[in-house]
Amino acid sequence: MPIPSTFIPTRRALLVFAAVNMLGLTAPEAQTQTDPLPSWNDGAAKTRIIDFVQRVTRQAGPDFVPIEDRIATFDNDGTLWTEQPNYVQAEFVEARARELANANPELAGRQPFKALLSGDRATLAALGEQGIADLMIATHSGMTTTAFEKSVSDWLATARHPRFNRPYTELIYQPMVELLTYLRANGFKTFIVSGGGVEFMRPWTEKAYGIPPEQVIGSSGKTSYRLEGDTPVIEKLPTVEFVDDGSGKPLGINRFIGRRPVFAAGNSDGDLQMLQWTTLNTGPRFALIVHHTDVEREYAYDRQSQIGRLDKALDEAPKRGWLVVDMKRDWKTIYKP
Amino acid sequence: MPIPSTFIPTRRALLVFAAVNMLGLTAPEAQTQTDPLPSWNDGAAKTRIIDFVQRVTRQAGPDFVPIEDRIATFDNDGTLWTEQPNYVQAEFVEARARELANANPELAGRQPFKALLSGDRATLAALGEQGIADLMIATHSGMTTTAFEKSVSDWLATARHPRFNRPYTELIYQPMVELLTYLRANGFKTFIVSGGGVEFMRPWTEKAYGIPPEQVIGSSGKTSYRLEGDTPVIEKLPTVEFVDDGSGKPLGINRFIGRRPVFAAGNSDGDLQMLQWTTLNTGPRFALIVHHTDVEREYAYDRQSQIGRLDKALDEAPKRGWLVVDMKRDWKTIYKP
Incomplete structure (x- = not known):
């Protein structure tokens, strides 16, 4: 969700906002506590997420994380949208x-x-x-x-999905879209870190997830630049430049973001190193694995899967304290109706 | 300048801000028109910059640019800080x-x-x-x-500069710092796109320019990831990965940002292709070249220089309508005293 262009958070605006808050002039809805994750069932998973966000944003608390360090990285295939029966x-x-x-x-x-x-x-x-x-x-x-x-x-x-007969961009997980929105509302900068091609994702991720092109990291091929008359063009060359999967994910995060996330979400062994890089660090950190357990509403797969194989990361999760989200149990809704 | 962590621009905050504006409750300083570029002398250069920013931010105007497209890219060496007598x-x-x-x-x-x-x-x-x-x-x-x-x-x-005997991070150009701040206050997202090493810049660019690590693009070497016990490390390998100079600049912009800038600033032929990629496009576009003309207060160099050679880009500037900033004439102050 881009910020409306009429609103520019200048220091002046911040001062006014602060002053209004002090005067107790906030609008009535500012007092209302609404559920930030309505598509998540009540339970341990939802509670852990909300608890983490509250802890890192509580300024006087021991787990406070300054806003500039609130970096959250999300795998795409199988974490934000359906990856079965094919990527x-x-x-x-x-x-x-x-x-x-x-x-x-x-x-x-x-x-x-x-x-x-x-x-x-x-x-x-x-x-x-x-x-x-x-x-x-x-x-x-x-x-x-x-x-x-x-x-x-x-x-x-x-294009339409073979089973659900809907555009692929409608097969994004509503609970994860809510999670992205909730994190951003709490000062997080949200990134995609995917094995998919960066140029395959950027045309649609802003509309689907509210993640702008410059916050999408993915695999890429080499490119070349030339002027055609007075028109500059960039051509895609037949050579792999970077594979953003497995160990490539922390390397991509280091190259593109330059600081370590405090929050990461994945669903397969291709995300294992990103979850390590995020959580094996000092300070409060959170990692989440989407476990596909819902053969009725989506798909059920993990250790032996050809696509989205979840084996080593599933074994490592309890030891590292990573939250394993059970899609069937934890998600009230999978897709927006 | 990171936004204070207590301020989170939720829709609620935006509504309150809008309401306050309507009620005419803005603080007195909100009415004052202060000079956004006090270290620039009055004249054509300053006027052109301000005119451009006003045009692209006037919502009803013909040159309006939506906030999400306000991407500005800046070279570093010789554009934001001194690059003589050595990088x-x-x-x-x-x-x-x-x-x-x-x-x-x-x-x-x-x-x-x-x-x-x-x-x-x-x-x-x-x-x-x-x-x-x-x-x-x-x-x-x-x-x-x-x-x-x-x-x-x-x-x-x-470390100290051999001539000015000051830390290098104090030899940043005050007029350019003001320009970065001015652009950001008008909704621009500012990036560094430099031939310098990305990991050489990221430790200090946020403090010096208000540009966070994830908005710094530079040259890089390959890296590798491993776990040492339970500590993940990324090691720098002895192989060049990407040279962010010349044609590499539009390629870096395409890879890291994924959309074309509407504003770009450079000072040498290494920036030529970035300025082309920015301006040879539809819609309002702005490019600026810092011309080092001030042997007294900084340095004077262009066509024959070993470092920061400005030759082809200087010839191309009038044809493309790029603003050539004459440091001696246009800048009231070079460095913060």
Whole structure:
């Protein structure tokens, strides 16, 4: 949620605000305590989150964290939106590959396109990492960043989830959106730290989560800059630059944010090191794992999953005091109706 | 300037603020028009800056820019602080190399250390880029990010500029600090985009400029993550990851910010592509070049300079409508007294 442009928090505004508070002139609703997490069921998970936020924002308390240090990092796939039966970006790759093959039929007969487009998962798996890399390169490079952004937005506008038949951007977890909003209302700066492509996420994260492009960290490819006449363009090159997963997450946080989070949320072993980097530090720290336990309303998966495998992090959670959120038990609502 | 932690701009606060404004309860100083750029002499440069800011913030006007798009990027060396007679980071490299050689006398006899520490500039120049790279690697890697940060802070606390005999962090340009503050007071988010090392800048930019670590973009080396017992560490590796200079600046802006600035400031050809990327776009855009013309109060240099060479960008400025700030003419004060 960007702050309305008419409001600029100058020192003057802050003084006026402080003065009004002292005069007891606050509006009546300022006194009302509303539930900041209405889509969370009452219980230990919700209580722990609210307790943490109250402790770190209580200025005179022993766990107070200055506002500039209130950094919160969130994984995206499986933590903020549904990642089953496929990563959304994988669906995008398939759609883009189909588009490319339609425009260039010769491509449709070549691997790995042939296997992908005929649904031949065995051959695709046999092509391994090189096959995936070839598909990523074909669908994510050789165009300008502007053209790529448009292709993402265009695809998201029409693509539908195979089970829920809704746009992917509607399959974001309402309890996590409330958590992001609640943290921001308490002075936290919220970031996405995802293995997904940074340029795949930025076109829609502000609208979906209230997280602006400059607070989205993800995997990326190399780029190049040139002037075309008087028009500068940035082109996406067929080379991996950074993989923001596993150990890459603390490295990405260090590179992009430059200070350690006090709050982090993930859902898989790809988030393990981010949760360590956040919590194995002095002062109050909070980590949360979204555990997918709800086969009825979403999906149920953890240790043996191909996507979003949660194994080591689940074992480490009790030892580190990380909150494991049981989706079925702790969430009243999964998606906005 | 971090916002005081007691102030959290919730919707409630915004409503109260709006109500107070309507009631005419604003403090007396809210009515006063004070000069936002007191260290700038009156004249065309100052007028153009203020005119631009007024135009993009006038909600009903044709040049209005929504607050979330008000991105401003600033080079550091020579734009926000003095870069003569040497880049400050080069002074740090020399001091660190001396420290290393003291601890390990064998090193003092080896190149490029020998040339650097004996002041033999000719030999150092002959060793070329490899010599510089060896010095950067020796002084900037093989330690944790925490240890490096401490070494930067420790050095800055005692190092003095050879001519002005003041800490380097006092040799920041007061007119530019005012400009940063003025832009932020008008809803701009200010970033540093510098060829300097990101981890060399982050320890002090918040205090010096009000720019937090996550809004500092710079050159970087690769890093690795590991757990030492229960302590996670990030180590700086002897490999260049990203050079944030020249064409690297728009690429860094694209990677770290993900949207194009509407305001950019630089002082050398290393900023040329950033100024192009900012201004060669639709809508109101502003670019500024700090031209070092003041041999008395600071330094005078441009086309033939070894450091901060301003040649192509100076030629391109009139064609692109970039403001060339004449330090001698336009700045009333250079440094805070």
